Structure formats: structure tokens, C-alpha cells
Amino acid sequence: MAAPDAGLFVGLISGTSADGIDAALVRFDDAGVAVAPQCELLLGRTYPWQDALRTRLVELGQGGDARSLEELGTLDVQVAEAFAEATRQLLDEAGVAPAQVRAIGSHGQTVRHRPDGARHDGQHPFTWQLGDGNVIAERSGIATVADFRRRDVAAGGHGAPLLPALHATLLHSAAEDRAVLNLGGIANVTLLPATGAVRGFDTGPANCLMDAWCLRHTGRAFDADGAFAAQGRLDAELLARLLDEPWFVLPPPKSTGREQFHLDWLQARLRGGEAPADVQATLLELSAVTVADALRAQQPQTRRVLACGGGVRNARLLERIAAQWPETVLESTARYGVDPDFVEAMGFAWLARQTLAGLPGNLPSVTGARGPRVLGAVYAAA
Template structure:
């Protein structure tokens, strides 16, 4: 019997909480995944403003962290309950919650720690379901980057495709998974996707993002500013590597780009070029035959168009074309990882995070009833996406 799992995610753009429901089951050494739907709820504006004020480079006290952990947990609990009712007809087995990343501690290229908040006890109390959370820390304890964790999903899903496919996610931070058909696939953050674009728009206009990339399309790329942005040491580091808003925040632009109403279009054009160029250069190093992309950046036609142009003859296609809903991919990832965790199976590939060994990820907050699992699952060889029955 399949398990109905709700995967939950709020990314580095922290614009909304996504909950994707899926049915997951083992068919021998293949995991069969059936998407059941996605709901997305924006953070209440006061909570979103509080998260913004607590993120680097702003100082923050422990009272604020405690309050945010509680309020984000309650928000996730509301969305989880809605997903159970709206996507699962009132019946689900498990919630897998990534929570909200507020800090990812990387020092001298090594991940030292990471903090995702949104207390899972609120989700368990509201839904009665067990919750798997805190996915990244175990991989860091094993010497890994703790990010990106999407490598296992990408490898199981795409390695049987012909040629040399590359998986791409364009969230707040961009990441890729490459060398999928080899015994040592790689996954790493290439740098910002939407993070700097969104921060610039919000700082000047108060709007959450540049809708349809319209302002960037009107602007012109500033060559000197782009050159200085591309000089950031992160781009020259070798994978595995990870990053976040503790590096690519608004302060990263100080002294490089002017941010006011008159200069915003040019700033956004320059930041769009920064993202497209760093992503394309990282991808093309791996001689891809296709790029399978997901994430909010695909909804920005200015960014997606520029990236496609830089990729040249390499086709850029959406994950939707292969049966995996692009907008739900990250939430589905955590549903898959939670499913593996409750079956005692690793959720990482050491070559994708740099860890010493694979790890079973996360911590489990019990629900009201025992969790139904398979007694002896087989480590998966592949992931097959099938339409919901």
C-alpha cells in the first residue's frame, strides 16, 4: 500500500509555504511517485516582515528566534492541515517539513551548521500525523554541505534518460545536479537565482519580485557592475559547495549597484545577467545534452530567455514535460526524503553533498498513531513518476 506524504517547503525567497501531496510506494527497487497536487499559501505579511528583519546581515536575539520558530511552525501547521483536507480527502500518513532556512553556516568552503525553523510539533499537534523535519543537519554532521539535497531525487529520476542530462533548480539560490549517469554524480549551488533580484525589488518598491521580469527587460546591463559581481570568490570554488542569503543578500550589492527608482531597471537587468551567466557557465562545464529545470525562476521570462540563449543548442525544458510538477518539485523532494527516513533509508548521495557516507536524514516528531511502513524496503534504484489514479 502506498503512503500519502505531504512535503512542505518555504525556500530562500520565503514568499510562501508550499505543500505538495504525493503517494509513494515501493515496486521492488523502484519508488513509484504519484503527484496529488500542490497548495501554496503566502506568509502573513507581518510574519514575512519579521523573517526579513531576522535574516543576515541583520542582528537578531534569541527571543526573536523563538517567536519565529513558533509562528512559522503554526503557519506550516495551517498549510499542512489544508493539504490533508484539500489534496488528500482528509487522509494522509506523514508530513515532511523542511521549515524555513534562516542561516546556513559555511566557513572556508565547509558547512559548519545550518538552521531551519518552524517547530514541527505544531504540525503534529494540528494534523495528528508524524512529522519528519530538520533534514540538513545530519549530512553536515557527516562532513557534507547539507545542500543541495535534491541530488538523490534527480539521480533516481533522470539518470536513465539518454545523453547527459543536467537538473536545474531556480529558487532563491540556483543549484544543479550533474553527471547523473555516473557513479559519482555532483550537486551544488551555483549562486543566486532570484535572491538578489527579489531583494533589490523589495528594497526599492516594496513589491516581492519583478513580475514577469518586466523591469529587467526594460533595463540595460551595466558591464562594470557585472564584472565586479562576477568576481565574488564563491563562483570559483569547486563543488561540492553550498550557499544562501548569508552571502547573497542586499549588502552584497553595496558599492556596486545603485538601488533607487531611477536605477532599478538597470540593476535588475544586471542581476538577471549575473544569474543567467553563472548558471549557464556552471552547466556548460559538464557537457550537457539537455537541462531539466524547475523553480520560480522559470516563471520569469526575462531570466529564462537569457539562460536559454546562453545555453545555445542545449535544450532548456521544464520538469513538467517529464511529469514532475515544476512548481512543486522542492516540496515533493522533502516528501520523498521523509518517506525514505521513516523506512530507515538514506536520503543523500555522498558525492552530491561531500559527506563521508550516506545518511538517514531528519528527526521524527510522533503523531497520534503508529506510522505504517514496510518492514524491509529495498534501497531504491530509480524513481518513476506516474499520474494520480
């Protein structure tokens, strides 16, 4: 059997919204020893979840309890099998044999993120992503690196965001202060000053609340191009109650997820009788305001914001973010040759490369960890 291409990796992620499995076939320009490699997205695709499985993952991710240990064990395998199948489809479409791929980097599906341990005694922080790397490696026949976040949390960090180092590699400019804005279920930013340390943190909900509210009231899984929000009007009093959430004023490092920003959180702040479209418009404004406020507070000299993630396809959301900070240019990472839909999947291919090379995957200036750490566990090819 031929040796794998030293620079060919697959990255897999299902984010906070759990709206599909993003898969990226990526080629790096070296065997995994350079700190800042060139990388090329050869193919990116999104594969849907089976409906019942997605519904259950979303329930768990937004604070629901597992019915049993047996259910959690089964879900761990089901997620892994779905990730392995996404890899198979991606490689079939690309015309690449599994034996050619050096490794898969798999994020898995987050079902609970408690980096401060606050739900219980506050002394046992953890983060948990389903998707057993053993199963992915066995089904795909490709070495798999998984479980990237928990080592950073063990080292006192938040385990998130993990992609600012790659953002810096691909999108930094010595001529201006930039920020990379990822609009997934949760919004997070990477601060890229022209000179100085890279930083990054979550800013709050991007799409997760809008998606959940849209599904409840329209039956659609997301608000395509902000059309539902466009039917409503901003409820300023509701927005004020939402913004009163103490998490928003916490200083970085910080991270969050569906377990905090979910429909029960929203419901507790409604007075009753609000028009569904008005609530959707207000949730969109919440996302825009919290992004702009966080950027203004942490890097006020930002001159260019480069957006990626599913929210880039919501023109109304981008318009409202731009309106919050009109002196700053907001544009897609596509303008700089980086596909906004697959930045995160590319990032987990990069993290797998870092792990195999024995290189750190985290930035302590971002996550708050005690130092750089090699992340993830390696599962050998079948």
C-alpha cells in the same frame, strides 16, 4: 482509527525567497522500502506567509541578527504553526483526512546556513531551519519528519542540495547527459550523466537578489516575467564586479544562501547613480551567467537542462540562460510530467519516506558528507 496509507506523504518547504509555503500531497508506490519508487503528485499548493512574519524571516535569512532568544523561540513556533496550517488547507482541499497520511516531511525556513562555519572560527559548521517538528505534529495530528540538513553537515557535508537523488529517480536518462536546474532564491543544479555518479551544487543567486531589489524599488515582491529587468540595460562593469565574488569559483561541493547574497552584498558593489532597472537587468544576467558557467565547467557535455522552481515563470531569465549556452536544450520539468512549482515539496515528502524506512537521504557525491546518512528527526503523531 484506520491505519495511514503507507504511501501517502505531505512535503512542505519555504525556500530561500520565503515567498510562500509550498505544500505537496504525494503518493509513493510502495511502503517505503524501494530505493527508486514511483511517485505521483496528487495536489500541490502554495500558501502565503503572514506579511510581518515573512518580512522578519527574510531579514534574518539575509544576515540580520535575532533580537533575543525569546524572539527566535517564538519564530520557531510561528513557522511551525504556519506549516501545520498549510497542511490542514492542503488536505481539506484534497479531501484527505490527516489519519490517512503516513507522515509530513518539513524543511522549515532557513535563517542561517554556514556549512563552513566561516562567520566565526571556521571550525563549527551549522545550518539552521526554523519550524519546530513537535508543533507541526501536535497541530496536524500527523507524524512529522523535520531537521533534514543538520545530520549531513555534522557528517562533514553542506546539507545541500538534498534533492538530486529524487531528481535522478524522476528525470535521469540513459540516452543523454542531463542537468536539473532549480531556480529558487538560490540556483542549484543536479548533474545527471547518462552513466556515472550523480552530482549537484549551488551556483549562486537565482531570484533572491532580483526579488529584494524589485521590492525595494517597485514595492512588488518579485519581478513578474522579468518585466522590470526588461526596462533596463545590462551594466557590464557592474556585472564584472559582481562576478568577481570569490565564491563563484569555489569547486563543488558548495552551497550558499541569503546570508551571503543579499542587498548589502550588492550595495557594496554599486558605484552610485545606477538606474534601478539597469541593476535589475544586470542581476538577471548574473543569475544566467553563473548558472551557465557552472554547468559548462562541471558537465560540459550536458545536452538537456530541465528547469524547475519559481524562476521557470520568468521567461526573460530562461531566455538569458538559454542564450548563454545555445547548443543545450533548456525546458521545464513539466514536459516530463514533473510540476516545476512543487519539485522541492515533493522532495521533502520523499525524504520523510526515506527516514521512516531507515534509508539515507543524502548523496555524499553531492553534499561532500563522509557517507550516506539517514536524515531528520521523527516526531510522532499526536
